[in-house]
Structures are given as structure tokens and as C-alpha cells.
Amino acid sequence: MNQRELPQHPDFLWSNPEPKKSYDVVIVGGGGHGLATAYYLAKNHGITNVAVLERGWLAGGNMARNTTIIRSNYLWDESAAIYEHSLKLWEGLEEELGYDIFFSQRGVLNLAHTLQDQRDSVRRVEANRLNGVDAEWVDAQQVKELCPIININDDIRYPVMGGTFQPRAGIAKHDWVAWGYARRADELGVDLIQNCEVTGFVMDGDRVVGVETSRGRINAGKVALCAAGHTSVLADMAGFRVPIQSHPLQALVSELHEMVHPTVVMSNHVHVYVSQAHKGELVMGAGVDTYNGYGQRGSFHVIEHQMSAAVELFPIFARAHLLRTWGGIVDVTLDASPVMGRSPVDQMYVNCGWGTGGFKAVPGAGWAYAHTIAHDEPHQLNRAFGLERFVSGDLIDEHGAAAVAH
Amino acid sequence: MMLIECPYCGPRNEPEFAYGGQAHVAYPEDPNALSDEEWAQYLFYRDNPQGAYAERWVHSAGCRKWFNAIRNTRTYEIQHVYRLDQARPDGAAPAPTTSRQEA
Numbered sequence: 001m002n003q004r005e006l007p008q009h010p011d012f013l014w015s016n017p018e019p020k021k022s023y024d025v026v027i028v029g030g031g032g033h034g035l036a037t038a039y040y041l042a043k044n045h046g047i048t049n050v051a052v053l054e055r056g057w058l059a060g061g062n063m064a065r066n067t068t069i070i071r072s073n074y075l076w077d078e079s080a081a082i083y084e085h086s087l088k089l090w091e092g093l094e095e096e097l098g099y100d101i102f103f104s105q106r107g108v109l110n111l112a113h114t115l116q117d118q119r120d121s122v123r124r125v126e127a128n129r130l131n132g133v134d135a136e137w138v139d140a141q142q143v144k145e146l147c148p149i150i151n152i153n154d155d156i157r158y159p160v161m162g163g164t165f166q167p168r169a170g171i172a173k174h175d176w177v178a179w180g181y182a183r184r185a186d187e188l189g190v191d192l193i194q195n196c197e198v199t200g201f202v203m204d205g206d207r208v209v210g211v212e213t214s215r216g217r218i219n220a221g222k223v224a225l226c227a228a229g230h231t232s233v234l235a236d237m238a239g240f241r242v243p244i245q246s247h248p249l250q251a252l253v254s255e256l257h258e259m260v261h262p263t264v265v266m267s268n269h270v271h272v273y274v275s276q277a278h279k280g281e282l283v284m285g286a287g288v289d290t291y292n293g294y295g296q297r298g299s300f301h302v303i304e305h306q307m308s309a310a311v312e313l314f315p316i317f318a319r320a321h322l323l324r325t326w327g328g329i330v331d332v333t334l335d336a337s338p339v340m341g342r343s344p345v346d347q348m349y350v351n352c353g354w355g356t357g358g359f360k361a362v363p364g365a366g367w368a369y370a371h372t373i374a375h376d377e378p379h380q381l382n383r384a385f386g387l388e389r390f391v392s393g394d395l396i397d398e399h400g401a402a403a404v405a406h
Numbered sequence: 407m408m409l410i411e412c413p414y415c416g417p418r419n420e421p422e423f424a425y426g427g428q429a430h431v432a433y434p435e436d437p438n439a440l441s442d443e444e445w446a447q448y449l450f451y452r453d454n455p456q457g458a459y460a461e462r463w464v465h466s467a468g469c470r471k472w473f474n475a476i477r478n479t480r481t482y483e484i485q486h487v488y489r490l491d492q493a494r495p496d497g498a499a500p501a502p503t504t505s506r507q508e509a
Binding site for chain 1: 442
């Protein structure tokens with residue numbers, strides 16, 4: 001596998017305008033979801049009087065910290081629909097944005113290490129196929145053929161019994177995805193405003209009419225929350241609750257190595273997921289730190305645990321050097337499915353709860369959220385993901401079901 | 407890694423403990439009297455503040471006893487630990503919203 005040449009980028013991808021007094025739509029949060037939402041608002045719905053407010057720098061939160069895995073092999077119909085829509089958008093995204101994002105459909109392996117894992121995996125493969133998602137069950141020998149560096153011996157604590165493989169899944173270069181959306185949104189007239197923290201909401205009765213920010217008051221016809229792990233803080237200001245808990249989620253990269261890992265390997269049971277980025281660094285992540293936290297850092301024993309799992313699966317990693325570890329803040333719901341829809345506040349919308357897997361959803365979530373905002377009602381894709389499900393009990397329980405390391 | 411002070415065993419490393427989420431969320435006195443909205447609040451909603459947070463921990467690799475802690479979710483600094491039969495230190499962390507609504 002050859003490394004790809006980096007293309008040249010223009011010096012400036014977007015302007016940095018001063019905020020206007022008023023916008024039709026204000027999006028709070030300039031990460032992947034916020035930028036994609038702004039782009040599809042302009043592109044699909046002709047709404048261009050839009051501001052994206054970002055308290056730090058564009059795509060500097062979880063968008064800069066994730067492990068960039070893209071797949072759509074979720075168990076339940078509702079999840080498969082939105083993630084598969086997203087994957088289809090990924091497949092055309094370089095052309096759509098006119099921007100290289102290094103989208104690489106190298107496939108994702110989800111390993112099974114126990115009989116129960118194996119049964120759940122086969123069930124998920126069948127469910128995926130019924131939903132038009134490419135999926136196959138592969139035995140241990142086929143796992144070895146797809147990823148020759150993996151250890152399939154049966155003398156390890158959790159031997160590889162096989163896995164599911166989604167060939168269309170893969171990875172992309174996360175910051176370029178954000179920059180691609182930002183550039184096009186900017187061209188379509190969206191104001192991307194950095195260093196602008198929302199400190200409160202301006203209400204007229206039950207309706208939101210603006211936001212207070214560190215750069216002054218900005219009036220808004222509609223306000224769309226897109227702040228991942230900080231959504232609870234914003235919802236508190238607006239006077240409602242969201243059923244999420246914010247956790248640190250850590251990841252790490254090794255030093256650069258020649259290309260040894262041709263696909264993406266995820267293991268829910270021993271809890272690690274690994275790919276090799278285009279420059280050659282091994283990118284790994286694991287589960288969340290269990291406690292609530294906003295600190296963008298976690299505990300070292302979590303890193304230690306994921307490294308021990310990685311080294312057992314990939315013995316050659318034992319001599320790789322760790323380059324860097326970091327943490328982001330992820331917004332976890334109890335059913336490990338996102339929340340997207342209207343909020344209890346009139347003309348305010350909520351998109352959160354993507355937990356540890358929001359990157360893959362960037363195009364699909366932006367697409368559906370833009371529709372929700374433009375029409376004041378959910379798109380078919382996110383109808384099942386509203387806050388109402390926690391009252392009705394219609395949960396979409398992807399915990400473990402989708403071989404997710406949520 | 408955090409150093410957590412078990413009220414029974416003293417300071418121990420974080421991997422000896424397991425997390426139990428928000429503290430002081432009482433089981434509803436009469437669950438049948440709750441509306442679907444109230445039941446959803448009890449079941450699925452917990453506070454998620456930036457700052458002081460009253461939460462439960464269990465010393466699972468030690469004395470296996472549950473206890474409460476007030477921890478800052480921004481700095482991860484543990485400000486208080488107290489046994490289940492002790493009251494939440496005054497003003498250390500807000501009471502859970504769910505219980506406030508029931509009261």
C-alpha cells in the first residue's frame with residue numbers, strides 16, 4: 001500500500017467575518033456536525049444567512065481528537081438508515097466538496113472473541129444485509145488474510161474466532177473533512193465565527209430569539225445546538241435537560257511506521273480499535289473513562305489497558321513507540337444512540353449524544369439536522385432519534401449491539 | 407489516574423474503584439404515581455454539570471463498600487468523600503434535579 005502525496009491547499013479556506021447583528025439560523029458549535037449542518041442548510045435548503053459560532057477554533061474539539069473510523073454496520077433499522085445514508089454521502093464527498101479528504105474504503109473488521117460475540121456478529125451481519133449494508137462474517141483464517149499482522153493463535157487470552165467485515169467502511173482525514181465543509185459553507189455565504197463562546201440565550205416567552213456570546217448579542221431566528229460533550233451546559237442555560245453524560249474518551253498515536261496495517265480492526269471484547277493513518281502512524285482508541293468529566297484528559301490505566309489489548313492482537317506493535325495520547329469529551333446516552341430533533345424550547349434544535357462515534361455521522365447528521373432546522377420537523381432519517389423516545393420507551397439500543405466500543 | 411480516598415481504607419489508586427454515577431437520586435416513593443415524563447426523568451436523565459458533582463463510587467477491589475464523593479468534573483479534583491450514612495456536605499454540590507422536582 002503506497003502512501004498518498006499530500007495535495008497543496010490554498011492559503012485561506014474561509015474568511016473570518018465579524019458577527020452580524022442577526023441571522024436566520026445560529027449553529028452553536030463549529031465541529032464536523034456544525035459545519036456539515038451549515039453546508040447542507042445552504043446547499044439543500046437555500047438558507048444562507050447562517051452563523052456557526054465556535055468558542056475555540058474550527059474543528060478543534062472532538063473533530064480533532066477522534067480516530068476517524070467510518071462504517072454503517074449498526075444493528076437496528078433506524079441506525080443503519082442514518083449511518084448508511086452518511087456512508088453514501090462519504091462516498092461522494094471529495095467530489096461534492098471539491099476537496100481531498102483522503103477517504104479510504106479499506107474496510108472495517110469487528111472481531112469476535114467469544115461464542116456470544118460470534119452469535120451477535122452473525123445476527124448483525126444478517127440485519128445489515130436486510131438493510132442494504134454490505135457485511136460478511138469472516139472466520140479467523142480470513143481475518144488473517146485481510147490483516148496479516150493480526151495474531152490468530154489460540155494461545156492468547158481472547159483468541160480471534162472470526163469477525164464481521166464491512167468492505168465499504170474505512171477512514172478519512174478528519175481535519176480536512178472539516179476544512180472542506182467550512183470552505184464550501186463559507187463560499188455559500190455562511191459566517192464561520194471563531195473565538196465566540198455562547199454564554200446565554202435570549203428568550204421571548206417559550207421561544208429563543210438570540211444568543212448572548214463573548215462577542216456580544218446575536219439575534220437568531222433559529223438556534224441549533226451542535227456542541228457534543230458540552231450540550232448539557234448549553235441546555236442548562238436554555239432551561240431543559242438532555243439525557244447525556246459527558247465522559248473523557250482517550251486515543252493515541254504511535255510514531256510513523258511503514259504501512260503494515262491495511263484495514264481497520266475493532267474489538268469490542270478486548271476493547272481496542274486500530275488503523276494506520278496515511279502518514280503511517282498507528283491510531284488507536286478504546287472505551288471511555290467511566291466517570292463524568294469535561295477535562296479533555298483521562299486516566300492512564302485506560303491507555304495501558306487498550307495498549308495491552310492491542311499488543312496481544314498485534315504482537316509487532318510491542319516495539320512501536322507511543323508518540324502522543326489525548327482526550328476529548330464525548331456525550332453518551334443510555335441507549336448509545338444519538339439525540340436529534342426539536343428541543344423543548346421553540347425554534348431551538350438539539351443534536352447530541354453521538355458518544356464515541358460521531359465522526360462517521362458527520363455528513364448524514366448534517367444532512368438530516370439541516371432538514372430538521374429548515375422545516376421545523378425531523379427528517380425521515382432522524383424521526384426515531386428525538387428526545388421523545390426517552391418518554392415513549394422506543395429506545396434504539398445500540399449498546400454492544402453494533403459491536404460498538406461506545 | 408486519580409488517587410481516591412476510600413472512607414474505609416484510605417487513599418487508593420483509581421483502578422481499584424468503579425464509578426456509580428450521580429449520587430442522591432432516590433428511587434421514587436410511589437413509582438405508579440409518576441407520569442411517563444417523570445419516569446423518564448428518573449430513569450434516563452442525570453445532571454451533567456461542569457464543576458462540583460456529587461457521585462457514587464465503590465471500592466470494588468478493596469472493601470467493596472459504596473461511598474459518595476464530591477468531585478470537580480472540570481479539574482477532576484476530589485473535594486470531599488463521605489459514607490452513605492453521612493449527609494452531603496452543605497453547599498459542596500447542587501442536589502440532583504430529579505430529586506428536586508419530586509420534592
